[in-house]
Amino acid sequence: MTDAPTTAPADTAAAVEPPARKLGLVKAAGILGILGGIVLIVVGIVIWIAVSTQLRAENITIPDDAMAFQGQTVAGPFTAYVQADIIQHHALDASGGKTYAELAQDDPVRQTMMTASFLRASLFTSVVSFGVAVFAIGVGILSILFGWAIHRLATAPVVIKRSQGIAT
Numbered sequence: 001m002t003d004a005p006t007t008a009p010a011d012t013a014a015a016v017e018p019p020a021r022k023l024g025l026v027k028a029a030g031i032l033g034i035l036g037g038i039v040l041i042v043v044g045i046v047i048w049i050a051v052s053t054q055l056r057a058e059n060i061t062i063p064d065d066a067m068a069f070q071g072q073t074v075a076g077p078f079t080a081y082v083q084a085d086i087i088q089h090h091a092l093d094a095s096g097g098k099t100y101a102e103l104a105q106d107d108p109v110r111q112t113m114m115t116a117s118f119l120r121a122s123l124f125t126s127v128v129s130f131g132v133a134v135f136a137i138g139v140g141i142l143s144i145l146f147g148w149a150i151h152r153l154a155t156a157p158v159v160i161k162r163s164q165g166i167a168t
Contacts, residue, residue, distance in 0.1 A: 060073065060074040
């Protein structure tokens with residue numbers, strides 16, 4: 001007897017077989033990931049449109065001494081940020097460079113500083129809202145990609161390669 005390896009017939013070298021376990025839950029997780037991603041994208045777009053519409057309805061025009069977007073209506077994250085910045089500059093000019101906390105309680109300019117602070121906070125809240133909308137859209141896209149990959153892997157056939165036997 002010889003210990004030489006024998007080769008298996010060509011038809012037994014690899015076989016396509018169903019998976020040993022049911023993958024229904026994995027497929028469902030993939031589909032849920034895709035559906036969740038779609039919902040996140042839709043919600044992100046709705047948030048963006050709602051915040052933009054509300055800002056535009058205020059008819060805030062960026063003044064000519066702003067750092068950018070002069071004369072434009074505040075309607076997006078960049079214009080809201082620029083408007084908040086110029087409000088701060090104007091308020092500090094009115095107060096002689098002092099912030100709300102630095103002014104005496106009976107100083108009449110303190111009311112102007114408080115109003116400027118509220119306006120800036122509102123504009124920065126809209127900037128954050130735009131960021132959350134973009135984040136939701138980004139996570140939605142990733143969720144769709146991961147869901148698609150998981151579902152595709154769960155539906156892919158299983159290829160089993162058989163090792164070649166050794167004759168004794």
